[in-house]
Amino acid sequence: MKIYKLKTGYTEFLGALLQKGKNVIAPRFAGRTLLFGKIDKAEEAVLPEKYINTVRSAKEFMFPVTEAVVEFSFRNKDVKIHDAHPEEDEKLIVGLRPCDAAAFTITDDIFNYEYKDEFYLTRRRNAALITFACESIDEACFCTSVGLKPDSIQGSDILFKKNSAGTYIAYVNSEKGQKVIDSVKELFEEVIEVVEDIPLYRDLENKMRSPLDTVKIKEWLDKNFESPLWDEYSSRCLGCGSCAYLCPTCHCFDIVDETKYSQGLRRKNWDACQFPLFTLHASGHNPREVQSKRYRQRVMHKFKYYSDRFNKTLCTGCGRCVRSCPVNLDIYQVVSELTKEETA
Amino acid sequence: MNNIYKPYLAKIDEVRQETPDTKTFRLSFTDPEEAEKFSFKAGQFGEYSSFGDGESTFCIASSPTRKGYIECSFKVVGKVTNALKNKDVGDVIGFRGPYGNSFPIEDMRGKNLIFVGGGIGLAPLRSLIWNCLDLRQEFGRITILYGARSVSDLCYKDELKEWEERSDVDFVKTVDPGGETSDWDGKIGFVPTVLKELAPEPENTVAITCGPPIMIKFVLANLSELGFKPEQVVTTLENRMKCGLGKCGRCNVGKTYVCIDGPVFTARELEALPVDF
Ligand SMILES: Cc1cc2nc3c(=O)[nH]c(=O)nc-3n(C[C@H](O)[C@H](O)[C@H](O)COP(=O)(O)OP(=O)(O)OC[C@H]3O[C@@H](n4cnc5c(N)ncnc54)[C@H](O)[C@@H]3O)c2cc1C
Ligand code: SF4
Ligand code: SF4
Ligand code: FES
Numbered sequence: 001m002k003i004y005k006l007k008t009g010y011t012e013f014l015g016a017l018l019q020k021g022k023n024v025i026a027p028r029f030a031g032r033t034l035l036f037g038k039i040d041k042a043e044e045a046v047l048p049e050k051y052i053n054t055v056r057s058a059k060e061f062m063f064p065v066t067e068a069v070v071e072f073s074f075r076n077k078d079v080k081i082h083d084a085h086p087e088e089d090e091k092l093i094v095g096l097r098p099c100d101a102a103a104f105t106i107t108d109d110i111f112n113y114e115y116k117d118e119f120y121l122t123r124r125r126n127a128a129l130i131t132f133a134c135e136s137i138d139e140a141c142f143c144t145s146v147g148l149k150p151d152s153i154q155g156s157d158i159l160f161k162k163n164s165a166g167t168y169i170a171y172v173n174s175e176k177g178q179k180v181i182d183s184v185k186e187l188f189e190e191v192i193e194v195v196e197d198i199p200l201y202r203d204l205e206n207k208m209r210s211p212l213d214t215v216k217i218k219e220w221l222d223k224n225f226e227s228p229l230w231d232e233y234s235s236r237c238l239g240c241g242s243c244a245y246l247c248p249t250c251h252c253f254d255i256v257d258e259t260k261y262s263q264g265l266r267r268k269n270w271d272a273c274q275f276p277l278f279t280l281h282a283s284g285h286n287p288r289e290v291q292s293k294r295y296r297q298r299v300m301h302k303f304k305y306y307s308d309r310f311n312k313t314l315c316t317g318c319g320r321c322v323r324s325c326p327v328n329l330d331i332y333q334v335v336s337e338l339t340k341e342e343t344a
Numbered sequence: 345m346n347n348i349y350k351p352y353l354a355k356i357d358e359v360r361q362e363t364p365d366t367k368t369f370r371l372s373f374t375d376p377e378e379a380e381k382f383s384f385k386a387g388q389f390g391e392y393s394s395f396g397d398g399e400s401t402f403c404i405a406s407s408p409t410r411k412g413y414i415e416c417s418f419k420v421v422g423k424v425t426n427a428l429k430n431k432d433v434g435d436v437i438g439f440r441g442p443y444g445n446s447f448p449i450e451d452m453r454g455k456n457l458i459f460v461g462g463g464i465g466l467a468p469l470r471s472l473i474w475n476c477l478d479l480r481q482e483f484g485r486i487t488i489l490y491g492a493r494s495v496s497d498l499c500y501k502d503e504l505k506e507w508e509e510r511s512d513v514d515f516v517k518t519v520d521p522g523g524e525t526s527d528w529d530g531k532i533g534f535v536p537t538v539l540k541e542l543a544p545e546p547e548n549t550v551a552i553t554c555g556p557p558i559m560i561k562f563v564l565a566n567l568s569e570l571g572f573k574p575e576q577v578v579t580t581l582e583n584r585m586k587c588g589l590g591k592c593g594r595c596n597v598g599k600t601y602v603c604i605d606g607p608v609f610t611a612r613e614l615e616a617l618p619v620d621f
Contacts, residue, residue: 070347079436081350081351114589117348117589118347118348254592255586268349271592271593279584282421283421297620
């Protein structure tokens with residue numbers, strides 16, 4: 001891994017990338033909401049020290065909210081279908097946090113096993129993830145509970161951290177990352193000496209909510225599918241789905257046709273297991289007919305099922321579901337309290 | 345690009361009205377190259393589309409031993425099935441598949457088979473039944489128990505007659521009490537009850553069952569009472585599906601994806617799943 005010192009600030013770095021004609025996606029305000037979006041001027045991007053995280057995660061750049069997968073037309077008995085193509089342009093996603101970068105290494109497993117979802121995988125191949133270590137956290141963050149840290153490099157092509165002088169140090173983690181550095185080489189200087197470990201990141205790590213014991217959580221979940229606590233802890237849940245939509249690792253979707261006259265598109269749209277229709281059979285039978293079963297599915301999928309199948313926890317502790325839940329259902333708190341109960 | 349969501353185009357060559365609300369399509373792929381390459385196993389399913397309306401999951405109801413076409417039978421219940429209902433011979437629909445695992449036909453060789461079907465649940469069994477009958481000498485005794493709510497709800501009526509007349513098949517048909525007609529010559533009673541009366545020997549036998557969830561539940565219980573071990577009982581699970589590819593998350597039961605790990609499970613495998621289907 002090569003390490004570089006950035007000779008300028010964040011804005012100049014983005015400016016240089018834009019000048020080289022790069023397609024840059026960075027956190028910027030859309031109204032009052034901080035979201036990832038394509039920027040045309042470096043000044044549009046919000047400085048990494050000014051935010052904890054974006055409202056929606058970066059997942060939509062691999063797995064869009066809605067996308068066509070097939071195009072078709074029909075006129076009487078004459079039906080034609082075509083592939084819809086994911087955009088193939090290269091993207092630099094800049095200013096994301098370690099939890100969002102790590103999320104892709106988790107969802108890669110689902111889109112890349114057995115049947116390959118080229119819509120996700122094409123975008124994934126064409127995107128470089130340029131992460132900035134966290135400089136502040138809030139009470140919703142819990143990445144240390146799921147094996148991450150405010151300065152984790154997992155999933156990043158480049159990770160930027162500050163040294164105590166406030167200079168950005170770039171840790172290059174892949175060939176893709178190296179290419180980005182090479183494209184604006186004039187801004188960087190290679191660092192040979194050992195880089196100091198910045199107390200800021202360790203401080204944040206220590207300030208974070210005390211680590212969850214994911215092994216113990218899983219053991220409890222293994223035994224407590226039928227626990228009455230599910231009703232108790234989820235009784236407030238409205239089934240609004242915000243948690244799933246904002247989550248960087250949630251990946252469920254629907255497939256829906258849209259038509260206008262004799263032309264149409266078949267689309268993949270985000271969906272959520274928190275909605276009652278998600279599992280409703282045409283017969284009227286619904287295996288998860290009440291919200292407590294749907295909430296249980298969410299927690300089980302994150303902390304048990306995904307690790308049973310892919311050996312990974314389906315959560316990066318980004319805290320979005322905690323911040324956004326209209327009834328303050330806090331997944332960290334729920335799993336810590338559930339596992340305290342000796343009902344096993 | 346290899347687009348896993350893109351269906352083949354398939355032409356409807358034949359339409360049969362099985363019951364007042366169930367139809368069978370015989371389909372052939374419009375692209376001869378695709379038709380040539382295509383193969384499947386009994387128990388697998390597909391995503392069938394009416395373009396503009398969406399996709400629906402049905403098993404492949406014909407036998408892999410009968411080449412050049414596939415058949416599906418569907419009950420009209422909602423949006424897509426209502427759209428398909430109005431299609432006719434010559435119309436073109438979409439098909440993705442074959443998906444899922446299949447019946448363990450290799451393990452059934454040399455054994456007695458008892459098929460227990462209810463309603464439209466006969467569709468996947470029919471694929472396996474014809475598969476086995478086309479290789480008749482490879483299996484022991486073959487018993488088929490089939491029931492529906494009423495006489496008019498019985499699917500594949502011509503084939504039922506054929507099985508009834510064959511000397512190498514024991515065929516029993518039944519309808520729910522109240523569903524009989526004056527000329528009904530089968531049994532009257534629920535499938536699980538008739539199964540118990542029939543009392544098949546578990547020795548060297550595999551039971552394969554498919555039907556509405558409530559029927560399957562009682563059939564499994566009764567087979568167990570008759571001495572069948574959970575390894576000897578095979579069934580198919582139904583969960584709402586969209587992708588059929590283990591991606592969309594809809595058919596999850598625990599870590600299992602019914603669409604790629606199933607839809608065929610032994611009763612032993614079902615015991616290990618959370619009750620979430
Ligand atoms: C493996 C498998 C094999 C099946 N085989 C057959 C068969 O051979 N014949 C048959 O008649 N039915 C079969 N079904 C059930 C069939 O898929 C549904 O009845 C059908 O999808 C309803 O579609 P709809 O659009 O008309 O209903 P709607 O109620 O309008 O359905 C809305 C959506 O829900 C989905 N959906 C609803 N119920 C089910 C369900 N039980 N299973 C899967 N998806 C569902 C549909 O894909 C549809 O997109 C099978 C289901 C599975 C899982
Ligand atoms: S955001 Fe909160 S209320 Fe909404 S579905 Fe998730 S847990 Fe339930
Ligand atoms: S479950 Fe909540 S905390 Fe975990 S990754 Fe998803 S949104 Fe973030
Ligand atoms: S149907 Fe999509 S995961 Fe099984």
